[in-house]
Structure formats: structure tokens, C-alpha cells
Amino acid sequence: MPVFAGLRVSAFLAWKSIERGSRGTLALTIMIIALIFVNLVFLPSIISGVVETFNTQSIDFDLGNLVIEPREGSQYLDGVAGLQKKVERIPGVVGTSPRITVGVTYFYRGRNAASTLYGITPEDERSVTRIADYMTAGEFLSSGDTDAIVMGATLAGSEGEEVGGLPSLQGVGVGDSVEVAYPNGATRTYQVKGIFKTQSFGVDTAAFVTSREMSGVLGLDNQASIILVKTAVNGREEEYKTELLSYGIQEEILTFREKSGGFVDQAIQSFNIINAISTLVSLIIAIVVVFIVIFINTVNRRRQIGILKAIGIDQQIIINSYVLQVLFITAVGALVGIGLNAGVTTYLTAYPLVFPGGPVYPDVEASAILRSIASLFAVSVVAGYIPAWQIVREDILSAIRG
Amino acid sequence: MIVAENLTRVYTMGRVEVRALGGVSLEVAKGEFVGIMGASGSGKSTLLHILGLLDRPTSGRVMIDGTDVLALSDHRRTLFRLNRLGYVFQDYALIGELTALENVYLTSLVRGASKAEYLERSAEILRRVGLGDRMDHRQSELSGGEQQRVAIARALVNNPSILLADEPCANLDSQTSRSILDLFARLNEDLDQTIVMVSHEDWHKEYFCRIVTLRDGLIEEMVECRKEPHPHGEA
Numbered sequence: 001m002p003v004f005a006g007l008r009v010s011a012f013l014a015w016k017s018i019e020r021g022s023r024g025t026l027a028l029t030i031m032i033i034a035l036i037f038v039n040l041v042f043l044p045s046i047i048s049g050v051v052e053t054f055n056t057q058s059i060d061f062d063l064g065n066l067v068i069e070p071r072e073g074s075q076y077l078d079g080v081a082g083l084q085k086k087v088e089r090i091p092g093v094v095g096t097s098p099r100i101t102v103g104v105t106y107f108y109r110g111r112n113a114a115s116t117l118y119g120i121t122p123e124d125e126r127s128v129t130r131i132a133d134y135m136t137a138g139e140f141l142s143s144g145d146t147d148a149i150v151m152g153a154t155l156a157g158s159e160g161e162e163v164g165g166l167p168s169l170q171g172v173g174v175g176d177s178v179e180v181a182y183p184n185g186a187t188r189t190y191q192v193k194g195i196f197k198t199q200s201f202g203v204d205t206a207a208f209v210t211s212r213e214m215s216g217v218l219g220l221d222n223q224a225s226i227i228l229v230k231t232a233v234n235g236r237e238e239e240y241k242t243e244l245l246s247y248g249i250q251e252e253i254l255t256f257r258e259k260s261g262g263f264v265d266q267a268i269q270s271f272n273i274i275n276a277i278s279t280l281v282s283l284i285i286a287i288v289v290v291f292i293v294i295f296i297n298t299v300n301r302r303r304q305i306g307i308l309k310a311i312g313i314d315q316q317i318i319i320n321s322y323v324l325q326v327l328f329i330t331a332v333g334a335l336v337g338i339g340l341n342a343g344v345t346t347y348l349t350a351y352p353l354v355f356p357g358g359p360v361y362p363d364v365e366a367s368a369i370l371r372s373i374a375s376l377f378a379v380s381v382v383a384g385y386i387p388a389w390q391i392v393r394e395d396i397l398s399a400i401r402g
Numbered sequence: 403m404i405v406a407e408n409l410t411r412v413y414t415m416g417r418v419e420v421r422a423l424g425g426v427s428l429e430v431a432k433g434e435f436v437g438i439m440g441a442s443g444s445g446k447s448t449l450l451h452i453l454g455l456l457d458r459p460t461s462g463r464v465m466i467d468g469t470d471v472l473a474l475s476d477h478r479r480t481l482f483r484l485n486r487l488g489y490v491f492q493d494y495a496l497i498g499e500l501t502a503l504e505n506v507y508l509t510s511l512v513r514g515a516s517k518a519e520y521l522e523r524s525a526e527i528l529r530r531v532g533l534g535d536r537m538d539h540r541q542s543e544l545s546g547g548e549q550q551r552v553a554i555a556r557a558l559v560n561n562p563s564i565l566l567a568d569e570p571c572a573n574l575d576s577q578t579s580r581s582i583l584d585l586f587a588r589l590n591e592d593l594d595q596t597i598v599m600v601s602h603e604d605w606h607k608e609y610f611c612r613i614v615t616l617r618d619g620l621i622e623e624m625v626e627c628r629k630e631p632h633p634h635g636e637a
Contacts, residue, residue, distance in 0.1 A: 005514035012511060020499040020540075307495045310456055311509055311556065312484025314477065396456045400495065 009313065010320035017297075017325055025293070026329070032289050033333025033376065038340045039282045040372035041364060045345065047271040048363035050355060054267075055234065055256075057200040057358045063256040064097065064128045064228035065237050066244065071252055076100075076223040083251070084124075084227060090247050092232050092240055095127030098224035100214045106155070106169055106207070107179040113167035115155055116206040117180060119214025119224075128230040131196050131203065138174035138194030146213045149178060149190035152204035153197035167205050186217050199358040279375075286376060287383040290329075294322055295387035305392055306399025315392040319385065326384030327377070334373050341369075404430040404453060404564065404598070409462035411448050411619075422448040423459065424619035432563075435590040435597045437610030445619040446600045447568055453598060454489045454566045455479045467563055484509055488557030490567035494549040496541045502528060502552045503537040506559050513560060520559075527555040531585060547578035554585065558595075565589070567599040571606070583609045 018026060059065055068087070070077050077083060080098045087096050100119035105112055122141040126132050132140035141150055157168035172178060176192045190209060198204055215221065231240045237255035244253050257265065298305065308318055345362045352359035391399075411423040423445045430436050438446045451457035452464060455471055464471050471482060483489070496505050503524055510520035528537050531551040541549060550570055557565055567586070571579035587609050589595040599610070607613055607627060615623040 009511045016499045
């Protein structure tokens with residue numbers, strides 16, 4: 001018996017069964033497979049989205065790609081201007097921004113909040129972060145500003161609004177005066193020049209003054225707490241770090257991820273565990289569903305299977321016909337699943353999930369789709385083959401008698 | 403040609419052993435129309451199942467066209483059924499999801515026939531059994547007699563050397579039964595088709611060349627009957 005002829009008969013039997021079998025059962029099975037597919041793809045896409053959001057938010061608003069810190073034992077980087085020039089000469093570096101970082105207490109209309117205040121050089125900051133593009137009111141700092149402050153939307157707050165333990169002055173607006181108490185005991189009053197909202201909670205709870213102003217208050221000269229470095233390409237921070245080290249930068253150089261203290265890596269690990277459990281459960285559901293559907297199908301057709309064997313149809317042809325039905329159901333289920341997933345992704349792109357690090361957009365990777373399709377097909381074929389194989393092995397006369 | 407030697411078949415039901423065949427030997431020559439008759443429980447269907455390779459005897463030997471069919475693997479037995487035997491069941495045993503034509507050409511598909519070939523052959527056989535206008539009907543749309551005709555057409559489509567029929571008229575009225583038996587007679591006369599048919603109806607005897615009567619799993623009687631072509635068998 002030619003192999004092709006066997007496959008042709010399997011396909012013929014499979015198609016007739018699909019075409020003339022129960023439409024309701026078929027539609028329900030396809031829908032279950034589609035939902036399992038969505039589940040397989042959705043969670044990884046959200047995890048990728050969270051990672052992508054963290055990376056983007058960190059680079060665009062908080063840390064740049066790389067952070068240069070003082071060596072251990074030093075509080076500040078010295079000779080910042082020279083260091084900046086040296087770093088900016090390195091190929092691939094597109095901007096640097098020195099920052100002085102202090103913890104301060106803000107006072108406004110009898111309310112106070114403890115948070116971070118950065119001293120920056122506005123034009124340098126613009127070359128690294130995009131905070132200046134996210135002003136919701138007023139303007140960003142200019143290099144000559146000494147009595148101006150720009151403030152994150154969370155820190156500025158709204159009248160009467162508590163922000164769940166985050167520092168908030170509950171209603172600061174542009175033009176208002178805010179008093180700042182520095183750790184060295186100095187106090188200054190600044191006029192709010194602008195309010196920004198990046199949706200990165202670490203940034204939106206902070207404020208910025210010019211380095212010139214802060215250096216005066218703290219008595220610093222050509223010094224900074226850190227220098228942020230922006231590179232031409234994201235995702236190649238390790239390579240750029242090596243490049244900077246090769247240019248003889250003696251200070252501590254950290255990628256933005258290292259600077260985050262492994263917080264994201266731990267979060268990703270936790271997400272991956274959740275994802276693995278979710279994937280496992282989804283695939284087990286797929287196995288059970290396909291197994292039950294094919295098992296019921298074959299049990300209901302015991303007599304038919306017996307007849308097929310009696311008239312000379314090889315049992316492998318019969319098994320293959322059920323496997324082909326499963327492949328069809330899985331293929332259509334995966335296609336419907338891709339459609340559903342596109343719908344969910346479109347919706348969540350328009351109305352993103354809001355995480356503390358910012359809005360999270362689903363990041364559907366082609367590899368995740370391919371992996372999900374491959375795993376669905378693998379488990380479905382196994383789950384379809386076993387019940388068909390069990391029933392087909394039955395004695396012909398017993399099968400025909402039902 | 404079929405040569406069955408000393409066939410026994412013992413079924414075990416719990417602790418009880420039931421001897422369905424107690425040592426049956428039988429030869430069926432090419433072109434014979436043999437009727438196997440006997441009361442219910444005499445072992446006639448068991449014998450046909452063994453000759454049709456649907457069951458294995460507890461002991462004995464079966465040679466069909468020179469092949470020791472009991473020595474064949476399951477796969478080879480399946481191929482043997484496909485290529486050499488045609489089997490007609492008492493309750494038609496059609497595939498409900500398929501039309502009459504599809505039921506008939508299914509085994510031709512397995513044999514690798516081309517579409518034109520199997521469609522032409524299947525349609526021709528269905529016309530021969532009087533179902534030329536019922537080819538696209540499914541089982542549920544056919545009468546009992548029509549279903550049995552489809553089953554006969556399916557059994558014949560691969561030109562089997564032996565046609566085995568297990569009480570093919572059991573569920574049919576006498577008029578339809580007669581038309582089925584006429585069809586068998588014509589196949590036997592016109593095409594020299596070897597037919598082994600199980601029956602318990604006395605009036606069927608007029609169609610058989612030879613009657614083998616079983617009783618309690620043994621051959622009680624073997625009678626040569628018809629020598630001349632059956633009048634209904636004349637085309």
C-alpha cells in the first residue's frame with residue numbers, strides 16, 4: 001500500500017469527519033485551543049512589555065544607558081567637565097549629564113514631603129533624558145536659572161489628594177513658591193517653573209534645580225554625584241561599558257540595569273516563574289481538552305473504526321485520520337488565537353496597563369508566537385494520538401459490536 | 403479457493419469456556435456459491451468471521467488461494483482483507499458520514515487508485531446493484547435494502563476473489579431479500595464470483611450451489627444443491 005495513498009485516505013476520513021461531524025463540538029474545541037493560545041502568548045507579551053517599559057523609562061527619564069559613579073569611598077566625582085569631555089569623545093556616546101543628588105525636605109503651605117532633588121545642567125540633561133519633553137505645565141529649567149525648580153507631578157500633587165505613601169505636596173502649581181531644606185541645614189525658596197509627568201514614579205516624585213544653584217548651596221565645584229551617559233543604541237550597554245573602560249575611565253561605570261540593583265532582574269525572574277507555571281497549566285489544559293475530545297470521538301466511533309479495519313483499512317491510517325483532525329483543530333485554533341491576540345494587543349496598545357514604572361504595552365515577539373504554536377501542536381498531536389491508538393488496537397469484532 | 407482444516411474456536415467467558423466451533427473442515431472452490439446454514443448459536447457466523455480474517459481460530463488452519471492466512475501478521479491480514487476479500491455484514495456496516503459513493507470507493511483510495519479510476523469503477527458497481535441514482539445519499543437517507551446494496555458494492559469494488567456475507571438479508575423484508583440474493587446469484591453466474599453466505603432462512607437454499615449445515619459447532623450436513631444457473635441469476 002503506497003504511503004501517499006494511506007495519507008490520502010487519512011486526510012479523506014479526517015476531512016469528512018470534520019465536515020460532517022458536530023459543528024458545535026468543533027467550534028467549541030477550536031475556541032478552547034484559541035483561548036489557550038492567547039494565554040500562552042499574552043503573559044509573555046506583558047512580561048516583555050514590562051521589561052521594555054522599565055528599560056525605556058530608565059533610559060529616557062531616570063538613568064540614561066550608563067551611569068558613571070565615584071569610586072568607592074568618594075561622595076562626588078571630581079573634575080566633572082573634563083570627565084564629560086573625555087566620555088563624549090568616545091564613539092557611540094551621544095550625550096552626558098552630570099547630576100548632583102541630595103535628599104531634601106520640601107515645604108509648601110504647611111505641608112512637607114521628603115524626596116530627592118537633582119542638580120542638573122539643563123542643556124546636558126536634554127541631551128540624555130526626555131524629561132523636558134514631558135512638561136505638563138510651565139517650562140523646563142534654563143541654564144541661568146538659580147531660583148527655579150521643576151517638579152514631578154506626583155511630588156507636586158493635587159489639592160487634597162493622598163498618593164498612597166508617595167511624597168506629595170498636594171497641589172503645587174507653576175509659579176508657586178516651595179521651600180527646600182538641604183541636608184547641610186541650608187534652606188532655599190524656589191519658584192516652581194514647571195511640572196513634568198513621565199509616569200516613572202521614581203522620577204515623578206523628584207524635582208530638579210540647576211547644578212549651578214545646587215553647587216552654590218552645597219559648596220561644590222566642578223563636582224557631581226553621577227554622570228548619566230546616553231548611547232546611540234539601546235540594548236548594547238555592556239559593549240559601551242567595555243568601550244568606556246577601554247578609554248581609561250577610572251570611575252565606576254554601571255549599566256542602567258546594574259544601577260537598578262537587580263530589581264528588574266528579580267522581577268523578570270519572578271515573572272518568568274509565573275509564566276512557566278501559566279504555560280504549563282495552559283498546555284495541560286490543551287492536552288486534557290484534545291484528549292477528551294478525541295477520546296469521546298473515538299469511543300463514539302468504535303464501531304466505525306471496527307468496520308474500517310474489517311474492510312481492510314490499516315490501523316495506522318485510522319490513527320492518522322484522528323491526528324490530522326487534531327492538527328486541523330489546532331491550526332484553526334492557533335489562527336483564531338492569533339486573531340484574538342491581535343485584538344487584545346490592539347486594545348492594550350490603545351489603553352495600556354499602568355504599572356508603577358509607566359504604561360505597559362504588550363510586546364508580542366514572533367518567537368513567542370512560534371514557540372506557542374509549536375508547543376500547542378506537539379501536545380495536541382500526542383493528546384490526539386494516544387486515545388486513537390488505544391481504541392484502534394481493539395479487536396475488530398468487539399469494536400463492531402460496540 | 404478456501405481450505406479450512408479442523409477449525410476450533412473456544413470463547414472464554416469468565417470461568418466458562420464456550421466451544422463455538424468444534425473442528426470444522428471445509429473446502430470452497432472458485433466460483434462456488436456456498437450457503438452456511440444452521441440454527442442460532444451453531445457457529446456459522448464464527449466460521450465466517452474466521453474465513454473473513456476478522457477473528458482467529460483457537461486451532462486449525464485456513465488457506466485462501468494458497469496463502470496460510472493465519473500465519474500472516476495483523477498488517478498483512480489487513481492487506482489481505484483489502485485486496486482479496488469482500489465482506490458483507492448483516493447490519494450493512496456503512497460509514498455514516500460518507501455517501502454511498504464514498505463508502506464504495508474508500509477501499510480503492512487505500513489501494514492508491516486514481517480519482518478517475520475509483521470514481522468510474524465505484525459508480526459502475528453502484529449502477530450494477532441498482533443504486534445509480536442514490537450515489538450521493540448518506541446512510542441515513544437510504545432504505546435497508548439500499549444500504550445493503552451499498553455494502554455489497556463496497557465489498558465488490560476491489561474485485562475480491564471471495565465474497566463473504568453474514569446473513570445479509572436478516573434485516574430486510576422478503577422482497578428486498580430476494581433482490582439481494584438475485585444480485586448474488588447474478589454475480590456468481592456472470593462473474594464466477596466465489597460467495598460464502600451465512601443464512602438461517604430455508605428459502606435461501608434455492609440460491610446456493612452447496613449448503614453446509616452446522617450444528618453445535620460441527621458440520622452436520624453438506625449438500626450439493628443447484629447445478630443449473632439460478633433463474634434469478636440470469637442477467
